[in-house]
Structure formats: structure tokens, C-alpha cells
Amino acid sequence: MATNELGETVLHRAANHIDIVKYLINECHCDPMATDSNNKTTLHKAAQRDSSDVAKYLINEKHCDPMTVDSLGQTPLHIAAYWNNPAVVEYLLSTASHMDEVRDEVSNLVEWRKEEIQKVIVREKCDSVFLDCRKLGGSGLDSLFKMLSSA
Structure with a gap:
């Protein structure tokens, strides 16, 4: 053609x-x-x-x-x-195939951003952010609390 x-x-x-x-x-x-x-x-x-x-x-x-x-x-x-x-x-x-791709892509991005935010909070020792984050709950923040308590 x-x-x-x-x-x-x-x-x-x-x-x-x-x-x-x-x-x-x-x-x-x-x-x-x-x-x-x-x-x-x-x-x-x-x-x-x-x-x-x-x-x-x-x-x-x-x-x-x-x-x-x-x-x-x-x-x-x-x-x-x-x-x-x-x-x-x-x-x-x-479309079903896109939903799986988008969900995975968003999930990976969110997890990556959580890790980056956790590192900043630990590095800066942001106690007020720690208190605010506790209100959010969720298993994703468990590692944040562990990192903060050991900082």
C-alpha cells in the first residue's frame, strides 16, 4: 500500500x-x-x-x-x-485490558512515590507530617512509621 x-x-x-x-x-x-x-x-x-x-x-x-x-x-x-x-x-x-495495565501502572507509581515521600520525611525528621500521616492509616504507611521511629 x-x-x-x-x-x-x-x-x-x-x-x-x-x-x-x-x-x-x-x-x-x-x-x-x-x-x-x-x-x-x-x-x-x-x-x-x-x-x-x-x-x-x-x-x-x-x-x-x-x-x-x-x-x-x-x-x-x-x-x-x-x-x-x-x-x-x-x-x-x-476496555478490560487497559484497566489492568492502568491499575498496575498507577499502583507502581503510587508505591514509588510513597517510598520517596517516606525518605524525605525521615531525612527531614518531619514530626508534624508524621502525626498527620497517622490519620491516613493504611498498610502502606506502616513502613513509614517504622522508619520514623528508628530515625
Whole structure:
């Protein structure tokens, strides 16, 4: 299939026009998983251009993988979030595979931040923060209290 200087097919370029996307896939047999020179699929392009209807069509009817990553390791969810496209973000978050990825990513980030905060509190011996943190409760703060009591 012909591409432009960025390796994009006509399907990539039409990613925000649902009727054209359907025509190109169903009538012209364009491959919805074809990638451009940055490994972006039509789903990546739809996410960038805030086209939730195209994203839904590609995932639900053409079984495109929402976990496909481009050359920077970004999924369509990353791209939709970067370009501030809430309708696409909301849809992608509603897919089961993304929920597991997001939950794991957020959980890892929260745990990392807790550790960093704990180190600062111990280093600075922030007694008032210690008292406020005790109000929060939760098992994640147990190690904080142990670190503070041994500081």
C-alpha cells in the first residue's frame, strides 16, 4: 500500500472520519494494523485525533489491539491522554485490558512515590507530617512509621 513521507497510509490519514475508515477497511481492504514509520497504527492516530467512534470500531469490530505500542512504547491510551482527548481516554479505560495495565501502572507509581515521600520525611525528621500521616492509616504507611521511629 502506498505511503507518504511519514510512512502513513490513507487509512492513517483518515483516522478521524469513521465513514471513510469503514470504507477503506471493508471495501478497499486496507489493513487497520498497518504501521507508519513510527510504528503508529490507525488506532494510535484515532486516539490522537479524538475520534472515539473510530477507536470503538477498530477495537470492537476489527479486533485491533489497544495495547499495541508505537516506537516510543506508547499505547493509544498514552496518546489520547497526551493530546487531552477525554472521550477516547474514557473509552480506552473502559476496555478490560487497559484497566489492568492502568491499575498496575498507577499502583507502581503510587508505591514509588510513597517510598520517596517516606525518605524525605525521615531525612527531614518531619514530626508534624508524621502525626498527620497517622490519620491516613493504611498498610502502606506502616513502613513509614517504622522508619520514623528508628530515625
